[in-house]
Structure formats: structure tokens, C-alpha cells
Amino acid sequence: MLGGVFHAATLFLVAAGLQLVFGVQRIVNLACGSFYALGAYFGFSVVTWALKGGMPQPLLLVALILGGLLLAAIGLVVERLLRFIYDRDESFQMLLTFALVLIFEDVIRFFWGTAPYQLGNLYLVYGRLQVGGLTIPVYNLLVIAAAAGIAVLMGWFLARTRAGRIVRATAENRAMSEALGVDMRRVYARVFTIGTALGTVGGALVVPATAAMHEMGIDLIVEAFAVVVIGGLGSMRGAFVGALTVGVLKAVAIATYPEIEMLAIYVIVIAVLVLRPAGLFGRATA
Amino acid sequence: MIRRAALVVVLLGIAGVPFMGGDYYTTLMLPFFGYSIALLGLNLLFGYTGLLSFGHALFVALGAYTAAYMTSVFGILHVEVILLVSVAVALVVAVPVGLLCVRYVKIYFGMLTLAFGMLFYSFLYKFYHLTGGDEGIRVLRPMLLGQSFPALGKVEFLTGPYYYYSLALLVAAAVVMWRVVGSPFGLCLRSIRENPEKAESVGVSARRYRFYAFLIASIFGGVGGTLLAIPTGLADPLLAYWTHSGNLVFMMLLGGFANFFGPILGSFGFIFLQDQVISLTQYWRLVFGTILAVIVIFFPHGLMGVFDPRARAGG
Numbered sequence: 322m323l324g325g326v327f328h329a330a331t332l333f334l335v336a337a338g339l340q341l342v343f344g345v346q347r348i349v350n351l352a353c354g355s356f357y358a359l360g361a362y363f364g365f366s367v368v369t370w371a372l373k374g375g376m377p378q379p380l381l382l383v384a385l386i387l388g389g390l391l392l393a394a395i396g397l398v399v400e401r402l403l404r405f406i407y408d409r410d411e412s413f414q415m416l417l418t419f420a421l422v423l424i425f426e427d428v429i430r431f432f433w434g435t436a437p438y439q440l441g442n443l444y445l446v447y448g449r450l451q452v453g454g455l456t457i458p459v460y461n462l463l464v465i466a467a468a469a470g471i472a473v474l475m476g477w478f479l480a481r482t483r484a485g486r487i488v489r490a491t492a493e494n495r496a497m498s499e500a501l502g503v504d505m506r507r508v509y510a511r512v513f514t515i516g517t518a519l520g521t522v523g524g525a526l527v528v529p530a531t532a533a534m535h536e537m538g539i540d541l542i543v544e545a546f547a548v549v550v551i552g553g554l555g556s557m558r559g560a561f562v563g564a565l566t567v568g569v570l571k572a573v574a575i576a577t578y579p580e581i582e583m584l585a586i587y588v589i590v591i592a593v594l595v596l597r598p599a600g601l602f603g604r605a606t607a
Numbered sequence: 608m609i610r611r612a613a614l615v616v617v618l619l620g621i622a623g624v625p626f627m628g629g630d631y632y633t634t635l636m637l638p639f640f641g642y643s644i645a646l647l648g649l650n651l652l653f654g655y656t657g658l659l660s661f662g663h664a665l666f667v668a669l670g671a672y673t674a675a676y677m678t679s680v681f682g683i684l685h686v687e688v689i690l691l692v693s694v695a696v697a698l699v700v701a702v703p704v705g706l707l708c709v710r711y712v713k714i715y716f717g718m719l720t721l722a723f724g725m726l727f728y729s730f731l732y733k734f735y736h737l738t739g740g741d742e743g744i745r746v747l748r749p750m751l752l753g754q755s756f757p758a759l760g761k762v763e764f765l766t767g768p769y770y771y772y773s774l775a776l777l778v779a780a781a782v783v784m785w786r787v788v789g790s791p792f793g794l795c796l797r798s799i800r801e802n803p804e805k806a807e808s809v810g811v812s813a814r815r816y817r818f819y820a821f822l823i824a825s826i827f828g829g830v831g832g833t834l835l836a837i838p839t840g841l842a843d844p845l846l847a848y849w850t851h852s853g854n855l856v857f858m859m860l861l862g863g864f865a866n867f868f869g870p871i872l873g874s875f876g877f878i879f880l881q882d883q884v885i886s887l888t889q890y891w892r893l894v895f896g897t898i899l900a901v902i903v904i905f906f907p908h909g910l911m912g913v914f915d916p917r918a919r920a921g922g
Contacts, residue, residue, distance in 0.1 A: 349717070412653070412717065415661075417903045420897070420900040420903060422853075423892040423895055424897060430889075430890065543725050546722070554714075581733070582729070583725070584729050594718075
């Protein structure tokens with residue numbers, strides 16, 4: 322159960338990135354799973370490098386988040402590439418992100434090879450918690466807390482700050498905001514980079530608890546997809562609820578009847594699409 | 608006239624491959640036939656109807672698993688029977704899936720088809736006792752037109768009778784598809800692609816026609832999948848994985864979705880390019896991703912758009 326919430330926390334970060342980019346730019350970014358995988362590998366490298374440089378172990382979490390944020394710079398480069406086709410059909414934009422999936426997969430292979438990387442028992446530096454016969458690594462709780470913190474931060478950013486209002490205005494009506502003097506290029510570059518950062522940080526945070534493997538990206542994208550469909554495309558609250566649904570459902574399925582793990586998720590996705598095409602929190606568009 | 612002549616030359620060229628290309632290149636051609644048939648269907652959906660499916664691999668996998676089940680489990684080796692069953696299976700699955708999917712367009716259609724593809728993938732992957740799990744099921748050597756060619760070895764069978772059988776099927780499939788897109792039905796699909804509201808207002812039910820296009824595409828996918836699985840001798844779950852669907856779309860785009868022959872050229876280009884690039888570098892995905900990016904950004908009409916800029920799908 323708690324494993325489910327932990328999974329949901331990282332899933333939320335990736336899905337939130339997907340949502341933000343789709344909400345504002347109307348691009349379904351298949352590559353967000355690749356950002357997640359890259360974040361995991363990069364986080365691993367940053368931590369091993371920092372530990373060699375004498376970083377005290379409890380700073381692990383800080384190092385991972387910093388690594389994730391640093392890596393988000395690639396979002397700027399990718400956004401520059403996507404800029405070529407903003408005026409094209411949505412299908413083409415999706416295809417370009419599929420090209421990125423292929424490219425990033427080999428980038429990972431090139432820098433880190435095919436073997437999975439693990440940080441060993443490092444995540445136990447924060448100790449363990451005994452709750453009614455269950456042993457929970459505190460690290461997992463910290464990640465859940467960090468994800469919740471990021472969720473609150475995102476909510477605050479979008480609802481309260483000036484930049485956030487501009488982002489929402491752009492999502493609402495692009496032409497109007499442009500007419501009112503919003504520099505669309507800057508908004509898009511920022512939004513995409515934030516979206517990337519959510520993915521890379523999410524990836525970096527799971528490394529200590531699991532491992533960095535190169536299938537993790539293309540596997541996760543499908544789950545992140547499920548999350549956004551359940552929650553409703555473009556909705557932050559939807560990403561939150563969707564991630565919890567998928568994460569917990571997956572944990573429950575694995576515990577009870579592992580064969581239906583993924584099936585259960587897709588059945589829900591399809592059910593939601595059929596009954597409430599806009600998702601639980603989406604606005605009806607089509 | 609020139610186009611017709613070019614077509615004849617290309618066909619003769621393909622028919623001559625087993626004599627000139629050697630076993631290696633001839634075997635390389637075999638997936639080309641299967642993919643081409645599947646892509647003809649995918650192109651009916653995207654190029655003609657304007658629906659981008661990210662789950663077409665579902666039907667390719669269905670065709671492959673049908674072949675596996677028929678030969679390995681039921682012991683039915685007649686390809687004709689297997690193909691008919693593939694068509695039936697594809698239809699049985701495509702009716703409910705299609706009814707749900709065609710309610711949506713654009714991104715939602717793509718996501719829903721992807722979800723169905725992955726649903727099937729996880730079914731194949733998890734239900735080990737039914738599907739062989741990640742090992743898949745073997746596809747036995749079938750009989751063509753009732754002949755089993757016992758004198759021929761595996762390679763001779765594949766590069767000989769099976770090669771021409773596949774070629775004949777591809778030609779037949781292309782002729783059928785040509786008739787479909789040239790028919791009033793095909794025109795309706797194009798009108799839906801261009802302007803669904805207008806098509807509706809003149810009495811073309813967009814949803815119903817999209818549904819029919821989906822069914823036809825699925826049948827072609829199933830037949831293509833069956834043809835693909837026989838030379839590999841195996842049906843495995845990765846056939847249904849979403850990246851395989853992505854590769855199908857890649858092939859279609861490489862050749863040019865806006866052209867009737869584009870997807871066929873695309874599958875040819877993809878297979879041979881992959882063969883070459885893999886022999887040069889292990890980072891073929893990087894190369895292919897870059898190629899796809901360049902196509903999407905600069906050559907949205909693919910190779911056919913470069914060779915034959917006038918020939919857009921039905922003008």
C-alpha cells in the first residue's frame with residue numbers, strides 16, 4: 322500500500338510534467354518517460370560523484386533534486402527543436418517526441434551502458450520506521466513528502482504568481498494572451514523546462530529505492546499516460562488523483578493477483594475514456 | 608503511364624530478388640511484405656481518414672498469435688485457413704475496440720489505441736499459460752496452397768515458395784486497397800479527413816465511416832502480422848508493445864503517408880536502413896530517432912514526397 326503511494330508520488334511528478342506541457346502547448350510528450358529515465362541515471366551519477374567528493378550521506382536527497390533540476394536544462398534544447406512544428410498537426414508533434422524517445426534511449430545506452438545501476442543501501446541513511454509490524458524506509462516517506470511539496474509548490478505557482486497566471490492564460494487562450502503582449506516563446510520555453518524538470522526530478526528520486534534501468538522510461542510513459550487519461554488531460558488535480566489511483570491500484574493488484582497488474586490499469590483507463598472522455602477532472606473539449 | 612511502367616519495373620525487381628540478392632537479402636525482404644500489408648491498412652486510417660493510431664501493432668500481434676495458435680496448438684498448417692482466421696480474429700477484436708476508439712479523434716484516438724495495444728500486450732505478457740508469456744509461441748512452417756514442400760530446407764522454403772506467396776498476397780492486398788481508396792467510400796474518408804463537419808452536413812456519417820476504415824485497417828494489420836510471424840517462426844508479446852506501433856507509424860511516415868505507395872516504400876526503407884545501420888553501429892535508435900525527427904520537421908511527406916511531389920493521397 323505504501324509502496325503504491327511511493328510509486329504514485331514519482332508517477333505524479335512525471336504525469337504533472339506531461340499535463341503542464343499538454344495543457345499549455347497541446348503537445349503529448351511521449352519523451353517525458355525518457356526524461357524520467359535520464360533523471361534516474363543522472364541522479365545516480367551525481368550522487369556517486371558527490372559521495373566521492375566527500376558529500377555527507379544524509380545530503381543524498383538534496384543531491385538528487387539538484388541533479389534533476391540541473392538536467393532539466395535539456396528541456397530547453399528539446400523545446401528549441403519542438404519549436405519547428407508548433408503550427409503543425411498534433412499527430413506530428415507526438416511523432417517528434419517519439420523520435421526523442423528513440424534518441425534518448427541510445428543516449429542512455431551511450432553514457433551508461435545497458436547494465437542497471439543501484440545505489441545499494443544508501444537510501445537507508447535516513448533510517449527505517451516501524452509501523453505496526455511494517456518496516457518502512459524513511460527515504461520513501463521523504464520522497465512522498467517531496468512530491469507532495471512539489472505539488473503544493475506547483476499549485477501555488479500556477480494560482481498565485483504572476484508567471485503562473487500568464488501560463489494559465491496561455492493555456493486558456495493562446496491568441497488572446499499573445500495579443501495582450503505575452504511573449505509566447507518565453508512562456509513555452511519555461512513551461513517545457515518545468516515539465517522536463519518534473520520528469521527528471523521524479524526519475525532522480527526513485528533511483529535510491531529501486532535502480533536505474535533503461536526500460537524504465539518507455540514502461541513508465543504508459544503508466545503516466547494512464548494517469549493523465551484518468552485524471553483528465555491538462556489538469557493538475559487530475560494528475561494527482563490519477564497518480565494515486567494508478568499507484569495504489571498497482572500495489573493492490575501486485576499483492577492480490579499479480580497477473581492483472583497492468584490489465585487493471587488499462588481497464589480503468591478505457592472505462593474512464595468511455596464514460597468520461599475528458600477524464601475525472603478534465604474540461605470537456607471534444 | 609510512367610507510373611504504371613515504374614510499378615511494373617519495381618514488381619519485376621522484387622520478383623527477381625531471390626535470383627540476384629542471395630539468401631540474406633531475400634530473407635530480409637520477407638518482413639517487408641508483412642509490414643507493407645499492415646501499413647496499407649494503417650495508411651487508410653492516417654493518410655486517408657486522418658486518424659493516427661498508436662496501437663496498430665495490436666492487430667499485427669493478433670495476426671502473429673493467430674498463426675502461432677493455429678500451427679502450434681491446433682495443428683492447422685494451411686496458410687489460407689490461417690489467414691482467414693486472422694481476418695476473423697482481427698475483426699472480432701476490431702469491432703468493440705473500433706466502436707470505442709472512433710468516438711474520438713486526434714490525440715484522444717491515438718491515446719486510446721495505444722491503451723488498447725498495451726492492454727493486449729500485458730495480457731500476452733502476463734497470462735503465461737495461455738500465451739507463453741515473454742517467450743511467446745512458436746509458429747510452425749505452414750503449407751502453401753496445400754503443398755508442404757518437404758524437399759526444401761527452411762531457407763529454401765522461405766526464399767522460394769513463401770517469398771512468392773507473400774509477394775502475391777501483397778499485390779492482392781494493394782489491389783484491394785487501391786479499389787477501396789478509389790471507391791466512393793474512399794472519397795468519403797478523404798472528405799472526413801479534410802473537413803468532418805462539412806462531410807457530415809452532406810450526409811457522410813463521420814463516425815460510421817471512421818469505424819469501417821478502422822475495421823479494414825485491422826484486417827490488413829492481422830494479415831500482415833500472420834505473414835510476419837511465419838518467417839520469424841515466433842509470436843512474442845513485443846509485437847504488441849507500443850514502441851512497435853511507433854515503428855509502424857515511423858515506416859509510414861518515412862515512405863510518405865500522403866501517397867498510396869508511400870507506406871510500402873517506407874517499410875522497404877525502414878527494413879534495409881535498419882539492417883545497414885545496425886551493422887555499422889549499436890546505436891541505431893539514435894540514428895533512427897534523428898531520421899524521424901528530420902522527416903517530421905522537414906519532409907512531412909516522406910520519401911514519396913521527395914520522389915513524386917504531385918502524388919498526394921488522392922490529390
